[in-house]
Amino acid sequence: MAEIVVKNVAKSFGAFQALHSIDLTIADQEFMVLLGASGCGKTTLLRIIAGLESPSQGEVWIGGRRVDQLPPRQRGISMVFQNYAVFPHLTVFENIAFGLRMKKLPQAEVRDRVERTAELMHIEQLLQRYSGQLSGGQRQRVAVARALAMEPDVILMDEPLSNLDALLRLEMRAELKGVLAGSKTTTIYVTHDQVEAMSLADRISVMNGGRIVQAASPVEVYRNPAARFVGSFIGNPPMNFIAATSDGDGRYRVAGLDLDGPAAAGPRLEFAIRPEDMTVAPGGLRAAVRVVEPLGAHTLVTCEVDGAVFRAVLDSDLRIAPGDELSLVPKPDRIRWFDPETSSAVPVAS
Amino acid sequence: MTEARSVDVPRPVSDITAAGRFLFVAGVVLLCAWVLVPIYLLLVNTLSSPQEVTGFPKTGLPSFNLGSLQFFAQFAGVGAALWNSVLVAVLTMILSIGIGAPAGYALSRFDFPGKGAFRMLVLMTRAFPLPLLALPIAVMFIRVGLDDTPIGLALVHTTLAIPFAVLITFSIFSGIPLELEEAAWTLGCNRLQAFHKVVLPLVLPGITASAIFAFTISWNEVFAASVLTVQNRTLTAFLLQSLNVSPLHLRFAGGAALVVPALVFIFAVRKYLFAMWGIANR
Amino acid sequence: MNNKSLPYLLLLPATLFLAVFFVYPFAQIAVQAFTAEQGFTLQHFDKMATNWKFWPSFWNTIILAAIVVPLQLVMALAMASIVAKLKTGRNSILYVFTIPLGLSDLAAGIIWLAIFEQSGFLSSMLVGLGVVDRPVLFLGYQNLWVIFIAVILAELWRATAIVMVILVSGMGLIPKEYYEAAEVFGAGPWKRFLKVTLPMLRPSLQTALILRTIAAFEVFAVVVALGGTSLPVLVGQTYDWQFNLRDSGGAAATALVILAISIAATLVFLRLLRTPRGATP
Numbered sequence: 001m002a003e004i005v006v007k008n009v010a011k012s013f014g015a016f017q018a019l020h021s022i023d024l025t026i027a028d029q030e031f032m033v034l035l036g037a038s039g040c041g042k043t044t045l046l047r048i049i050a051g052l053e054s055p056s057q058g059e060v061w062i063g064g065r066r067v068d069q070l071p072p073r074q075r076g077i078s079m080v081f082q083n084y085a086v087f088p089h090l091t092v093f094e095n096i097a098f099g100l101r102m103k104k105l106p107q108a109e110v111r112d113r114v115e116r117t118a119e120l121m122h123i124e125q126l127l128q129r130y131s132g133q134l135s136g137g138q139r140q141r142v143a144v145a146r147a148l149a150m151e152p153d154v155i156l157m158d159e160p161l162s163n164l165d166a167l168l169r170l171e172m173r174a175e176l177k178g179v180l181a182g183s184k185t186t187t188i189y190v191t192h193d194q195v196e197a198m199s200l201a202d203r204i205s206v207m208n209g210g211r212i213v214q215a216a217s218p219v220e221v222y223r224n225p226a227a228r229f230v231g232s233f234i235g236n237p238p239m240n241f242i243a244a245t246s247d248g249d250g251r252y253r254v255a256g257l258d259l260d261g262p263a264a265a266g267p268r269l270e271f272a273i274r275p276e277d278m279t280v281a282p283g284g285l286r287a288a289v290r291v292v293e294p295l296g297a298h299t300l301v302t303c304e305v306d307g308a309v310f311r312a313v314l315d316s317d318l319r320i321a322p323g324d325e326l327s328l329v330p331k332p333d334r335i336r337w338f339d340p341e342t343s344s345a346v347p348v349a350s
Numbered sequence: 351m352t353e354a355r356s357v358d359v360p361r362p363v364s365d366i367t368a369a370g371r372f373l374f375v376a377g378v379v380l381l382c383a384w385v386l387v388p389i390y391l392l393l394v395n396t397l398s399s400p401q402e403v404t405g406f407p408k409t410g411l412p413s414f415n416l417g418s419l420q421f422f423a424q425f426a427g428v429g430a431a432l433w434n435s436v437l438v439a440v441l442t443m444i445l446s447i448g449i450g451a452p453a454g455y456a457l458s459r460f461d462f463p464g465k466g467a468f469r470m471l472v473l474m475t476r477a478f479p480l481p482l483l484a485l486p487i488a489v490m491f492i493r494v495g496l497d498d499t500p501i502g503l504a505l506v507h508t509t510l511a512i513p514f515a516v517l518i519t520f521s522i523f524s525g526i527p528l529e530l531e532e533a534a535w536t537l538g539c540n541r542l543q544a545f546h547k548v549v550l551p552l553v554l555p556g557i558t559a560s561a562i563f564a565f566t567i568s569w570n571e572v573f574a575a576s577v578l579t580v581q582n583r584t585l586t587a588f589l590l591q592s593l594n595v596s597p598l599h600l601r602f603a604g605g606a607a608l609v610v611p612a613l614v615f616i617f618a619v620r621k622y623l624f625a626m627w628g629i630a631n632r
Numbered sequence: 633m634n635n636k637s638l639p640y641l642l643l644l645p646a647t648l649f650l651a652v653f654f655v656y657p658f659a660q661i662a663v664q665a666f667t668a669e670q671g672f673t674l675q676h677f678d679k680m681a682t683n684w685k686f687w688p689s690f691w692n693t694i695i696l697a698a699i700v701v702p703l704q705l706v707m708a709l710a711m712a713s714i715v716a717k718l719k720t721g722r723n724s725i726l727y728v729f730t731i732p733l734g735l736s737d738l739a740a741g742i743i744w745l746a747i748f749e750q751s752g753f754l755s756s757m758l759v760g761l762g763v764v765d766r767p768v769l770f771l772g773y774q775n776l777w778v779i780f781i782a783v784i785l786a787e788l789w790r791a792t793a794i795v796m797v798i799l800v801s802g803m804g805l806i807p808k809e810y811y812e813a814a815e816v817f818g819a820g821p822w823k824r825f826l827k828v829t830l831p832m833l834r835p836s837l838q839t840a841l842i843l844r845t846i847a848a849f850e851v852f853a854v855v856v857a858l859g860g861t862s863l864p865v866l867v868g869q870t871y872d873w874q875f876n877l878r879d880s881g882g883a884a885a886t887a888l889v890i891l892a893i894s895i896a897a898t899l900v901f902l903r904l905l906r907t908p909r910g911a912t913p
Contacts, residue, residue: 052532072535085533089551098547102538150537378714382728388789389731391753392743406767407756449645456642468643471650476843478658479850479894482867482887485874486660487653509653512646541638570736572853573867577874586738586853593857598749601857605742609735616734620727624801 002063002076002153002186003028004049009058009068011044018044019210022058026203031180031187035197036207037233042190043158045207049188050156051075063153073102078147079156083163084139086131092118092142093127099150113149120179121145137168144176148183155180157189161196173199194234198222206230225336228270228343237275237300237311242285243340244271252337255285255306259330262337262346269346270338275300276313277334284329287312289322301326389609395599396606403599422603425596431588432607434500435569438584441504442511442568443561449508450515450564451557457516458523459531475513483509484574491578503578507568514567515560518622522556523549559622566615570608661891665884676881680873680889683882689864690889696780696865697848700787704844705837707788708795713825715796716803726800733793740790741857745771748782748858773862780863786854791847795840802836803829838905845897849890866890 004026011019019041026032034042047053049060051072060068067075078099087095096114105113118124121141131139140160147155160176161169177200180187191197197204198218205215206229214226225231231239244252244261245268252261254271261269276298278284287303287310294300299316302309303326312328320326337346394410395403399417402408422428453472457465484506488497496502526549534544575587583591589604616623665676680686711729718725732740747753748770755767770778810832814824830837852867861868866886873883 050532050536052535071540072532073538073540077536079533079536081529081533083527083529085527085529087530087533087548089548098534099537102543146533146537156536374714374717377710378718378725381711381714382725384789385728385731388743388747391746395746404751406751407759408751408753410753410756449649452642453646456639460639462636462639464640468647471647475650475654476846478654479846479867479887479890480654481850482661482870482890483653483657485870485880485883485887486657486664488874489660489880490657505653508649512649516646566734570734570739572736572738573850573871576871586736589738589742590853590856594860598751601742602746605739605746608739609743612734612736612739613731616731617727620723620730623730623733623797624804 003061004154004186004188005059005061006045006049007059007061009045009048009055009060011041011048011053011056017210019048019055022212024205024212024215026186026188029184029186031189031200031202033197033201033204034188034190034207035192035194035204035234037192040207041210042192042207046156046158046188046190049154050077050079075154076152077154077156078150078152080143080147080158080160082159084131084136084143086134086139086142086146088131090130091127092123092129092131092134095131095142096127096146096149098146103150113151117145117149120148136164137172140164140172144179148179152185154186154188155183157187159191160189162191162193169196176200194236206233208233223334224345225272226345228272228338231272231274231336231338235274237313239272239274239336240305240310240312241338242271242306242308242310244269244337257285259335260332260348262348265337265346266339266341268340270340272336272338273330273334275311277331278312278314278328279331280314280318280326281329282327284327285310287326287328289320289324289326292320292322303328389613392602392605392609395602398599400597400599403602404597418599418603419606422600422607425600427583427588428585428604431583431585434579434582435585437500438504438507438575439565439568441501442507443565445504445508446511446515446564447519447557447561450512450560451519453516454519454521455523457520459528472513472516475509480510481571481573484577488578498578498580498582500582503575503584504568506574506578507571508564510571510574511564511567515564518560518563519553519557522553522560525556526552556622559619562615562619563622566612566619569611569615658891661884661887664881665888668881676885679879680869680882680885683869685864685869685872686886689866689869692780692863693849693851693866693890694893696783696787696851697845700784700791700848701841701844703784703788704792704795705841707792708799708840711792711796712799712803713829715800729796730793732790733797735790736853737790737851738853738857740786741854744782744786744789744854745857748778771858771862776862779859782858783851783855783863786858787848787851790854791844795844798836798840798843799833802833805836806832834905834907838901841901841905842898845901846894849894849897 006022006024009019009022010017022045034045036042044053048055048068049062051067051070055068058068059066062075062077087098090098093114096117097110100110100113114127115124118127121144123138123141123145126134126138126142131142134142143160161172164172173196189200201218203215204218204221206213206221208229214221214230216226221230222234225234225239228241232241242254244254244259246261246266247253247258250261250263252259252269252271259271285305287305289301289303291302292299293302294316297316298313299318299320301312301314301320303312304310312326314320337348338344339346391410394408394412396418397412397414397416399413399415400421402413402415403418453468457469487506491497491502496505530548530552531544534548535541539547570586572586572590575584576590579587585604585608589601589608593601666672666674668675715722715726715729745752750767750769750771754770755764758764759767769775771782806829810828811824814828819827850867851865852871855863855865855868866889870883870886870890873879873886
């Protein structure tokens with residue numbers, strides 16, 4: 001059992017506040033992804049959980065034990081680093097055995113575990129090589145094998161795939177998902193790549209400016225962003241936003257269109273819709289087409305609505321050219337509303 | 351280039367490069383000769399008999415007579431001077447690495463208040479003519495009984511070597527990613543174990559190089575050695591002292607005794623010379 | 633890791649050492665130069681400046697540095713550029729070029745003594761070529777300028793290597809794209825050297841010049857080996873005051889003069905070759 005609880009953790013580097021009072025619970029065997037742009041504090045949070053950085057305030061609990069004053073070696077964690085951190089003076093075998101030797105396991109068990117994890121990561125042919133003789137992808141495998149061989153309660157991963165080229169990243173992503181699902185460890189995985197986050201996570205914590213903006217399942221994060229930031233950060237192309245003014249009685253005027261909105265909200269809201277949640281039909285938003293980018297299955301159309309950039313992902317059978325006027329009808333159940341003051345979502349139901 | 355372009359007459363490229371190539375190679379050969387020939391001439395003198403050394407004219411070829419070297423080896427005080435030089439240099443090497451390497455490590459791994467001030471202190475030593483330190487230190491040593499001792503001179507030589515030791519080890523430690531140490535921590539090491547098992551094996555060649563560099567600094571130093579030693583002279587101090595009174599062949603053999611080990615040292619550290627100056631520049 | 637005192641612990645030995653063997657002795661030199669039994673005094677400087685050898689030694693030191701350092705810079709730039717162009721044998725040539733780096737000034741003096749002494753290789757060669765008919769006493773006090781030239785040659789020979797090493801490392805830090813960009817915009821090799829290499833090399837040039845100029849002011853053993861006492865220099869004067877005249881006040885005053893010109897040179901180079909803020913690659 002290794003539930004991770006982060007309580008009221010904050011971190012500042014001099015005058016810079018890297019983390020503002022973070023509260024986060026990660027269930028046993030859960031795969032949690034910390035997602036955000038660079039500088040959002042995700043790596044700092046991971047390093048605080050690992051014990052490589054000490055928090056300015058707050059507590060970290062792993063498996064019911066308070067660990068924030070313990071060094072990394074006493075926390076029951078393993079970590080995979082961004083640049084792999086494969087020891088260059090040791091062979092692959094010795095790298096994987098390193099932590100096991102530190103635990104003073106018997107020789108036979110060390111050998112057994114190294115061979116087992118090497119096989120799992122498909123590097124059993126490379127055991128006698130040095131890291132200088134390995135490709136980036138192979139080094140990545142060694143780093144993961146080294147962490148898995150420890151049979152830790154918790155595996156922490158800091159952008160482990162960011163240094164691989166695109167194709168290899170795709171392959172490793174699928175493999176990691178399979179291996180980690182079988183390993184029964186709690187995983188925290190830091191990335192700035194939303195596709196990686198979506199594909200791997202049980203739950204995603206979207207971070208911005210040293211805060212967790214939303215922690216929820218991938219689909220939830222995508223469909224129901226808790227804040228404007230989440231909507232604009234996740235999804236490619238991101239969500240569209242248009243200012244809306246209340247007509248009273250839960251009706252809102254959006255770029256000349258009258259739409260149903262939240263009943264009990266202020267006079268001003270922001271209307272939001274994902275680019276793929278619109279159809280071309282009469283009586284919609286009036287959009288002036290600027291750029292048309294065919295993507296194969298779909299066509300990405302960049303238009304101007306109400307003086308602002310507005311993107312739609314439309315069926316590629318439609319014949320659209322720059323200069324056209326479109327009428328875009330949003331699917332009613334996919335419309336989201338945000339409060340322009342607080343930037344947080346305003347539910348329709350309430 | 352500009353003329354060639356304005357008249358726009360295609361010139362055979364191979365001709366230009368052949369001429370340029372010749373000049374280039376000639377320059378390289380000339381510069382190598384400039385460095386090597388004087389050393390060769392010293393060795394010629396060293397490997398000639400005392401009569402040949404004072405004789406005239408010189409042929410420029412060694413007779414491989416060991417007379418000069420024998421005379422040098424048996425000359426009163428030479429053996430002791432050689433021993434003192436080695437002793438002082440080894441002490442300097444141990445002291446400067448023992449004191450400098452921890453500082454280099456701290457500079458490469460930590461950010462802390464006062465770091466800038468310490469760097470300043472180290473860099474400042476470069477702007478000072480350090481051998482002159484020997485003058486007040488000589489007085490200080492007489493008071494504490496360190497005058498005319500190898501350890502006393504080694505302390506002064508360590509002052510010369512420490513700025514280099516700090517900067518070189520700083521650059522060496524900076525070349526080892528912190529991630530490697532952190533990985534060791536997460537794999538069950540404490541700080542000391544991680545240093546011992548991961549950092550040390552990786553920096554050892556570099557540390558050895560900087561130790562040899564410290565040795566060379568001490569081995570070659572003349573002024574402080576002459577000021578601080580009277581009975582226990584090092585080889586440089588001994589040679590300087592006897593320059594006016596000793597025969598030529600003794601000087602040349604002594605010069606060779608200084609040069610030959612230095613050649614070996616520089617060969618041993620050649621890989622690190624450039625890396626360390628690249629970093630030390632900032 | 634939460635260990636705030638560790639870096640200070642690691643720095644402590646070096647700091648203490650430099651305090652005892654660097655800061656304190658220099659304070660002592662300064663105090664010694666300005667005090668006598670009755671307290672503050674300028675008598676040591678007075679004594680020093682009126683010594684008949686002081687001004688010759690001062691100017692010899694300055695002129696030597698003024699000739700040697702610029703020549704070294706030019707030679708080192710040439711050597712570094714050659715090394716940068718080398719493809720085969722780069723390491724061997726580099727090793728040969730750096731050999732003098734490991735040699736003491738005394739050894740360098742003795743090496744050039746083998747060439748310049750009366751029965752030495754230069755005399756032998758000149759007689760062999762029939763230029764003169766008997767060995768020439770080059771290094772006598774009557775031929776002060778020959779001693780001067782011999783010292784310059786020995787210094788050039790010995791200490792150009794350190795400048796080259798610094799410049800080669802500096803050149804290694806200049807990204808190749810700058811040269812390629814300059815070439816695309818039509819700069820020839822010479823223009824590229826002037827417009828890319830030199831400006832980008834500014835920090836290395838600064839380091840090399842400071843280091844070498846200070847070392848040039850400390851010239852001592854080369855001069856003694858080649859000229860004995862015929863060519864006085866400042867460090868030699870310091871040595872004389874301390875040992876032959878047994879007057880540590882005079883020695884301290886002379887040492888302070890060397891320190892003063894060293895610091896002045898450092899400040900000049902720091903100012904002259906400063907890199908504008910944000911102009912680093």
